[in-house]
Amino acid sequence: xxxxxxxxxxxxxxxxxxxxxxxxxxxxxxxxxxxxxxxxxxxxxxxxxxxxxxxxxxxxxxxxxxxxxxxxxxxxxxxxxxxxxxxxxxxxxxxxxxxxxxxxxxxxxxxxxxxxxxxxxxxxxxxxxxxxxxxxxxxxxxxxxxxxxxxxxxxxxxxxxxxxxxxxxxxxxxxxxxxxxxxxxxxxxxxxxxxxxxxxxxxxxxxxxxxxxxxxxxxxxxxxxxxxxxxxxxxxxxxxxxxxxxxxxxxxxxxxxxxxxxxxxxxxxxxxxxxxxxxxxxxxxxxxxxxxxxxxxxxxxxxxxxxxxxxxxxxxxxxxxxxxxxxxxxxxxxxxxxxxxxxxxxxxxxxxxxxxxxxxxxxxxxxxxxxxxxxxxxxxxxxxxxxxxxxxxxxxxxxxxxxxxxxxxxxxxxxxxxxxxxx
Amino acid sequence: xxxxxxxxxxxxxxxxxxxxxxxxxxxxxxxxxxxxxxxxxxxxxxxxxxxxxxxxxxxxxxxxxxxxxxxxxxxxxxxxxxxxxxxxxxxxxxxxxxxxxxxxxxxxxxxxxxxxxxxxxxxxxxxxxxxxxxxxxxxxxxxxxxxxxxxxxxxxxxxxxxxxxxxxxxxxxxxxxxxxxxxxxxxxxxxxxxxxxxxxxxxxxxxxxxxxxxxxxxxxxxxxxxxxxxxxxxxx
Numbered sequence: 001x002x003x004x005x006x007x008x009x010x011x012x013x014x015x016x017x018x019x020x021x022x023x024x025x026x027x028x029x030x031x032x033x034x035x036x037x038x039x040x041x042x043x044x045x046x047x048x049x050x051x052x053x054x055x056x057x058x059x060x061x062x063x064x065x066x067x068x069x070x071x072x073x074x075x076x077x078x079x080x081x082x083x084x085x086x087x088x089x090x091x092x093x094x095x096x097x098x099x100x101x102x103x104x105x106x107x108x109x110x111x112x113x114x115x116x117x118x119x120x121x122x123x124x125x126x127x128x129x130x131x132x133x134x135x136x137x138x139x140x141x142x143x144x145x146x147x148x149x150x151x152x153x154x155x156x157x158x159x160x161x162x163x164x165x166x167x168x169x170x171x172x173x174x175x176x177x178x179x180x181x182x183x184x185x186x187x188x189x190x191x192x193x194x195x196x197x198x199x200x201x202x203x204x205x206x207x208x209x210x211x212x213x214x215x216x217x218x219x220x221x222x223x224x225x226x227x228x229x230x231x232x233x234x235x236x237x238x239x240x241x242x243x244x245x246x247x248x249x250x251x252x253x254x255x256x257x258x259x260x261x262x263x264x265x266x267x268x269x270x271x272x273x274x275x276x277x278x279x280x281x282x283x284x285x286x287x288x289x290x291x292x293x294x295x296x297x298x299x300x301x302x303x304x305x306x307x308x309x310x311x312x313x314x315x316x317x318x319x320x321x322x323x324x325x326x327x328x329x330x331x332x333x334x335x336x337x338x339x340x341x342x343x344x345x346x347x348x349x350x351x352x353x354x355x356x357x358x359x360x361x362x363x364x365x366x367x368x369x370x371x372x373x374x375x376x377x378x379x380x381x382x383x384x385x386x387x388x389x390x391x392x393x394x395x396x397x398x399x400x401x402x403x404x405x406x407x408x409x410x411x412x413x414x415x416x417x418x419x420x421x422x423x
Numbered sequence: 424x425x426x427x428x429x430x431x432x433x434x435x436x437x438x439x440x441x442x443x444x445x446x447x448x449x450x451x452x453x454x455x456x457x458x459x460x461x462x463x464x465x466x467x468x469x470x471x472x473x474x475x476x477x478x479x480x481x482x483x484x485x486x487x488x489x490x491x492x493x494x495x496x497x498x499x500x501x502x503x504x505x506x507x508x509x510x511x512x513x514x515x516x517x518x519x520x521x522x523x524x525x526x527x528x529x530x531x532x533x534x535x536x537x538x539x540x541x542x543x544x545x546x547x548x549x550x551x552x553x554x555x556x557x558x559x560x561x562x563x564x565x566x567x568x569x570x571x572x573x574x575x576x577x578x579x580x581x582x583x584x585x586x587x588x589x590x591x592x593x594x595x596x597x598x599x600x601x602x603x604x605x606x607x608x609x610x611x612x613x614x615x616x617x618x619x620x621x622x623x624x625x626x627x628x629x630x631x632x633x634x635x636x637x638x639x640x641x642x643x644x645x646x647x648x649x650x651x652x653x654x655x656x657x658x659x
Contacts, residue, residue, distance in 0.1 A: 014535050021525065021532060022518075029520040029561070326516040329477055330577065331505025332533050417477045420516065 011333075018332060019339030026316075026340065027347055035348075038312055042352020042400070043359065045305035049392045050360055052301070053294025054382045058368070060287045062378030066216040067283060068275040070148045073106070073245035074254040075261070076278040077270040085240035086270035092261075093244065099260065101252035106147035108243040109138035109230050113199035115174060115223055117189040132174050132184045136199055137222045137243075138230030147247045150212060150219075157191035157210030164226060168197075168206045171220035172213035179220075179376075197223065202233050215378050218280070244270070298392065305396060306403040309348065313341050314407030321411055325419025334412040338405060345404025346397065353393045360384050424585065424616050425451035425474060430483035430493075432469055443469045445639040446483065451618065451632075453584075456611040458630035458647070459620045465636040467620045468589055474618060475508055475587040476500045488584055505533055509578030511588035515570040517562040517577075523549055524558045527577045534581060548580040549573065552606055568599030575606055579615070586610065588619040592626060604629055 027035060068074075079086050086092065089107060096102055116131040141160040145151045151159035155178070160169050172178035176185040189195055189208060197204045206225065214220055230236075248257055254274040261272050317324065324337055365382050373380035417423075432444040443466045451457050459467045472478040473485055476492055485493035488507060492500055509530075510516075517526050527545035532538065546558055552572040562570050571591060578586050588607070592600035604626055611617050611631070619630065627633045628647055635643035 010535070014533065017538070018529070018532050021528075021538075022521075025520045025525060322516075323518050326512070327518065327529065328501075329504070329510060329516075330530050331501060331508075332529055333501065336533065417472055420477070420512070 015333055015336040015339050018336040019343055022327075022337065022340035023343035023347070027344060035351075038308075038348045039351040039355060041308050042305060042348050042396075043355040044352075045301050045308070046353050046356030046393070046396055047359060047364075048301035048304075049298040049396060050356065050384055050389055051364060051382065052297045053291075054384045055368075055373070055380060056290040056294040056297075057287070058383040059373070059375055059378055059380040060283065060290050061383050062372060062375070062380050063215065063217075063283055064279060064287065065381075066214055066378055067218065067279055070150065070153065070214040070216045071219050071245065072275040072278045073104075073147055074248040074252070074275050075246040075257050075272065076275055077244040077246070077261075077266075077272050078278075079242060080269075080271050083270075085238075085242060086244060087240060088269050089241045089244065090239045092266050092269060095264065095266070096244070096246055096261075099257070101248045101257055102246060103249045103252075104143065104147040104247040106139065106144045106243075106245045107227070107239075107241045108144075108245070109227050109234070109236070110222075110242040111136050111138075111199045111230065111234055113197055113223075115170070115186060115189075116196045116198065117186045117193060119196045130186055130188050132186050134170075134174055134197075134223045135221060136197060136230060137224050138227035139224055140227055141224075144224075147245050148219075150214070150224075153212045153214040153219075154210045155213045157208065159210055160224060160226065162226060164209060165229065166204070166206045167209040167225075168195075169210040169212055169224040170208055171222045171224075172211055173217065173220040174223065175211060178211065178213060197225075197233070199233055202235075204229075204233050215376075217377065302396060302399050305349075306399045309345050309400050309403040310407055312348070313345060313404045314410070316344075317341060317408050317411035321414065321419050322422055324411055325414075325416050325421075328412070328416040329420055337412050338408045341408035342401050342404050345400045349397050349400035353396060357389070357393075360389070424453040424455070424488060425618070426484075426486035427474070428484040428486070430470075430473060430480050430485065432466075432473060432478070432480045443639050444473070444480070447639075447641060449634065449641065449644065451616065453616055454611070454614045455632055456607065456617045456630045456647075457619070457632045457634060458627035459618065459634045459636065460622060460624065460627040461636035461642075463622065466639045467622075467636050470636065471587055471589050471618065471620045474585075475510060476504050477510075505530060506581070507584045509581070509583035509586040511571070511574050511578045511586065511591045513590040513593045515562070515567070515574045515594075517570055517573055519562050522559050522561055523554060523565065523573045523576075526562070526573055527580045530577065530581045544580055545576070548576040551579070552576045566599075567595055568602060571595060571599070571603055572606065575603070575610075579610060585616045585618060588617065590620055590622070592621065592623065600626065 077086055093105055093107060096105055113134055113136050114131050115134045116129045118130045141162055155172065160167060174186055175189060176187040177190065179185055191208050191211060193208050194205055195208060197206060212219065248254060258272050258274055261267065266272060327337055328334060365384050368382040427447055427449050430444055430447040431442065433440050433442040435441055447470065459470060461467045473480050480493050483493060484491050487503065492503055524542060524545045527548050528541040531541035531544055549555060549558055552575050554569060554572055554576065557565060557569060565573065592603055595603065607617055607619065608629060621627050630647045633645055633647055634641055
């Protein structure tokens, strides 16, 4: 039995050697243009497989990055479902700072309200004003900037300072000139305008100092004010906050950090989640949908590639049917001939994949990294992670091998004499 | 070396069945140069395909080197073809993407010989047929006669027990044809068993033995000398 296996292995290597000689000579002596064209088609297929999905996923990935980097941080804590605030915020923050992984912490107070622009022209209380529903976020501008680099996203005016009083920074989604949606945007306000904040029963006149546009929906719909001032408006005496965004040092593990907080029972004071877990559900849903969509489009590309290779190999094999017959006639095994066509398919696929990789990592990805696509809700990048790309390359490889094998098999299994005589 | 018993080959079935070989019986000894001749449609090529294991008969037996192969398993027939038989086809049947050397190397590589060894043997074989200076030429860069010589080199490179040639001179001019036949006779002198199908009585007469077919039956089986005499007489 062992000798039988050994004989089969030996035979396989002979088939491989003969197949390789036939394939290499075939490729070498076929027109360069034909080989180039087939390789080019394979490259386009590979790009279709990677780039279309990469942009679709990258589009939502940009939004995820924006939400995580500019709002949630690596670990995000908000109140438990039955609470309004994170209990004993100060003790929790002290503990967080005691951990070596902590890079920055932003403690935020939030309150729902309305921002009105033309409130001075209002005659009747019922008059419709130029206003929008907003979330007012009380922040420590320095801590916030350290955590989310919010100052980098100021598109008009200036960033808040701790000394600013009666000054706010508004998100771009609140102003019509940045987000031209008729309802729920303020049309007449700009930097320097005076607006009125209505929060619960309280009201406060403030001046717009700056506008931020981060492409994180949760940030761009907010009005930022110094936390001390918001607490004053709310009449809030304690320091219990609504949000704590924690940024960890590079390389630190968010899950591990979260676990430390849980182990120290802080999960009874607030809802502790990693940045990824705290992402809005719709973002995760869109990510999943785009992933499926990308895979469907990639799958269609794969089928097209397989059909292309099938046709190329079939035409090649059928036009050489006579020679295949002769090879079989002189004793060359059908398996060796089939292998020669599989090797040819692999060479075409390999060439296409290599060219595609060079285009992706040498051209397209660096370009998109430098020039993200300016979508309204995110900066679209190209997601082309190495494991994902390698997996798709493998899938294309296998599909191509099968697509090369089937037509070769069809032609090789025909009667030898009929093939030789062209019957 | 070759023993044929009650060999029948037909095409089609039922009312449309056409019997091409009608129960042939003959033997060919080792080292013989046998020409199979006959008019077009007499069944000579069909007989060669049965002897060369390229086709299966309807009934009967084909014994090659003591092994019955007409009714044996496909893999045994393939292996037997690879190690023991050589073929020369009418239209040379060279692979256009392979050089002369590579064409000759193919059966050797398939036998499991190393690339270097196969290359050396192929070069020797090509030198034997006078193509030592055309080793790297593709078939398209060779004349018809040269291509047929490559085909002969391929047929003999692996030292087969029997060489089959199907109308090897049909596509060649008389000078190239004579050249090919000279090679055949040289090969035969070294003890090579050869079976050649030809419709040319002049060329058939050069063989040791001439089997003449007509309508699927053997109508003559004579020594080459006798056949040569007949050819000469018919010319007079």
